[in-house]
Amino acid sequence: MRSVHVTRGRLLRGLTALVVATAAVGATAGPAAAEGDPGWVSGWLGDVTVGGPGAPGRTVPLNLSSTGATEPRVTIDLAGLTGVATASFPDWCVTGGTSVTCPMPPTAVDENGTLTGVVPVVFRAAPGAADGASGTLDYTASGEQTEAYAQQATITVRSGPGLLDMVDENVSGVEVGDTRQVPVAVVNAGDQPAVDLRLTMRFAVGLVPASYRNCRYGTDQVLATVVVCTVRGTFAPGQRHELRGGLATTVGPATLGGKRITQIVEPLADAGPLPSGVRLRHREADQALRLRPVGKPLGVIPVGVDGAGGQTYLHDVRGAFDVVAQGATVTGAVGDTVHVTVGLRNEGPGVPDGTNSGDTVGAFLFTPPTGVTVLANPLGCGRTGGEDGEPLTRTWHCTGRGAVFPAGTSNTVTFDLRIDSLAGAAGEVQPSGRYPRVDDNPGNDIAPVTVS
Structure with a gap:
C-alpha cells in the first residue's frame, strides 16, 4: 500500500465502514445504461477513530456503487488530515500530491446491474499527533459525465486503550x-x-x-x-x-x-x-x-x-415445536351476550423468538361464527381489511404478547358476542403466520368456534 501524509482534525467515534455503491472495474465501462443516461456512482466512508502514534493502523472500507456509469471512481483529498493522520491505499489507486484516485475495485461484484466494491483504507495517527486531534477527509464519487457528490469524513486521534x-x-x-x-x-x-x-x-x-x-x-x-x-x-x-x-x-x-x-x-x-x-x-x-x-x-x-x-x-x-389453536364452544339464546376465549398455546419444546426481527410472536386470526356480532374491540385486536377503500372483513387480528412465545404458555383473548341468530356457520381461530415455519403438527393449527 502507498502511504500519504494528511492534515489536522477533531474527535471522532469508532471506525465504521463506508458504503460506496460499485461501478465498473478499472477504466472499463459499467453496466449498460439507457441511451443518453450517464448512470450514477455513489460512495460512503464513515468517521474513523484511530489510536495515538504507535497504535496499530485501522482498516476502513470505502464502499463504491455504480449503475450504468463509465469509469466509476472515487477521488480523495487528504489535505485536511495533515499533522493528524496518514492514509494508505491499495496499489491500484493513483496518488498525486495530497489527492488519491481509486477506480472501481477489481474485486467489485455485479448484482442486477449494480457494481459494488470496497476500497480498503488504512489510517494511522501521524507522528506527534495529540490526543483529541481531528481532521477531515473529503471524497467524491464520480464517473464520466455523471454528477459528482462531495462528501466528508472526520478522522480523530484518541490516545489510550481501544x-x-x-x-x-x-x-x-x-x-x-x-x-x-x-x-x-x-x-x-x-x-x-x-x-x-x-x-x-x-x-x-x-x-x-x-x-x-x-x-x-x-x-x-x-x-x-x-x-x-x-x-x-x-x-x-x-x-x-x-x-x-x-x-x-x-x-x-x-x-x-x-x-x-x-x-x-x-x-x-x-x-x-x-x-x-x-x-x-x-x-x-x-x-x-x-x-x-x-x-x-x-x-x-x-x-x-x-x-x-x-x-x-x-x-x-430446526427445533421441534407445536403451536395449537384454542377454539371455543358456548351456548345461549338469541339476544344473549356470550363470552368466548380463543387464541393459541405453544406446546413446545421450541420457543418462537422474534427478537432478531423486533416482531412479536404468537399472533392469531379469529373469525366469529356467522349470526353473531362482536360488541367491542378487545385490547390488541382489530378487524382486518379496510385499506385502500377495501371493506373490513369478518376476521379479527390479535397481536402476540411479546418477542418470545414460551413453551407451555398461551396467548388468548376474550370476545363478547351478541347472538343474532343460531343458524350460522362455525367460526375459527388460527395463527396469523407460521413463524418461523409450519410447526410439527399442522393438523391442530385451526380450531372451530361455535355458538349454539
Missing part, C-alpha cells in the same frame, strides 16, 4: 443437541495497554453456555441468558487475545430458528452499567474464563473489526 471485538461468525447446519464452541477474540487497537476487561455475552433463548467461576449469569425478559465476565490481564496494543477452544454452548430443545450470540468487550475501568433488568448470579464452576495472547501483535487491524461488539449467528435451527 478494545475491539474480532468475532463475526455465521454458522449453518446447527441442530438441537449440538454443542458449539463459540469463538471469543479481542484486540487492543489503542496505543496503551488495557488492564483487565469486562466481557458481556447474550445467548438467545434455547442456548446454554458453559459455566465459568469469574462470570455471572442471568435471564432477561426475552429468556436470553446474559453472561458478564471479569477477565484479568494486560492486553497490549495490537495483541490478539482468544478464549482457547471457544466457549462451549449447548443447543437446547427450546432453540428454534435463527439465533444470535452477541459479545461486547470493555476495559474494566471504563465499563458501562450492567445489563438492566437482569439478576446476575455466580454459578459453581471448576474453570475460569481466560483470554490468551495469540500470534504476534498486529500492525494493522483488519477490515470489519470496527467496534466493541461482535456476534455469532446460528442459521435456522
Whole structure:
C-alpha cells in the first residue's frame, strides 16, 4: 500500500465502514445504461477513530456503487488530515500530491446491474499527533459525465486503550443437541495497554453456555441468558487475545430458528452499567474464563473489526415445536351476550423468538361464527381489511404478547358476542403466520368456534 501524509482534525467515534455503491472495474465501462443516461456512482466512508502514534493502523472500507456509469471512481483529498493522520491505499489507486484516485475495485461484484466494491483504507495517527486531534477527509464519487457528490469524513486521534471485538461468525447446519464452541477474540487497537476487561455475552433463548467461576449469569425478559465476565490481564496494543477452544454452548430443545450470540468487550475501568433488568448470579464452576495472547501483535487491524461488539449467528435451527389453536364452544339464546376465549398455546419444546426481527410472536386470526356480532374491540385486536377503500372483513387480528412465545404458555383473548341468530356457520381461530415455519403438527393449527 502507498502511504500519504494528511492534515489536522477533531474527535471522532469508532471506525465504521463506508458504503460506496460499485461501478465498473478499472477504466472499463459499467453496466449498460439507457441511451443518453450517464448512470450514477455513489460512495460512503464513515468517521474513523484511530489510536495515538504507535497504535496499530485501522482498516476502513470505502464502499463504491455504480449503475450504468463509465469509469466509476472515487477521488480523495487528504489535505485536511495533515499533522493528524496518514492514509494508505491499495496499489491500484493513483496518488498525486495530497489527492488519491481509486477506480472501481477489481474485486467489485455485479448484482442486477449494480457494481459494488470496497476500497480498503488504512489510517494511522501521524507522528506527534495529540490526543483529541481531528481532521477531515473529503471524497467524491464520480464517473464520466455523471454528477459528482462531495462528501466528508472526520478522522480523530484518541490516545489510550481501544478494545475491539474480532468475532463475526455465521454458522449453518446447527441442530438441537449440538454443542458449539463459540469463538471469543479481542484486540487492543489503542496505543496503551488495557488492564483487565469486562466481557458481556447474550445467548438467545434455547442456548446454554458453559459455566465459568469469574462470570455471572442471568435471564432477561426475552429468556436470553446474559453472561458478564471479569477477565484479568494486560492486553497490549495490537495483541490478539482468544478464549482457547471457544466457549462451549449447548443447543437446547427450546432453540428454534435463527439465533444470535452477541459479545461486547470493555476495559474494566471504563465499563458501562450492567445489563438492566437482569439478576446476575455466580454459578459453581471448576474453570475460569481466560483470554490468551495469540500470534504476534498486529500492525494493522483488519477490515470489519470496527467496534466493541461482535456476534455469532446460528442459521435456522430446526427445533421441534407445536403451536395449537384454542377454539371455543358456548351456548345461549338469541339476544344473549356470550363470552368466548380463543387464541393459541405453544406446546413446545421450541420457543418462537422474534427478537432478531423486533416482531412479536404468537399472533392469531379469529373469525366469529356467522349470526353473531362482536360488541367491542378487545385490547390488541382489530378487524382486518379496510385499506385502500377495501371493506373490513369478518376476521379479527390479535397481536402476540411479546418477542418470545414460551413453551407451555398461551396467548388468548376474550370476545363478547351478541347472538343474532343460531343458524350460522362455525367460526375459527388460527395463527396469523407460521413463524418461523409450519410447526410439527399442522393438523391442530385451526380450531372451530361455535355458538349454539
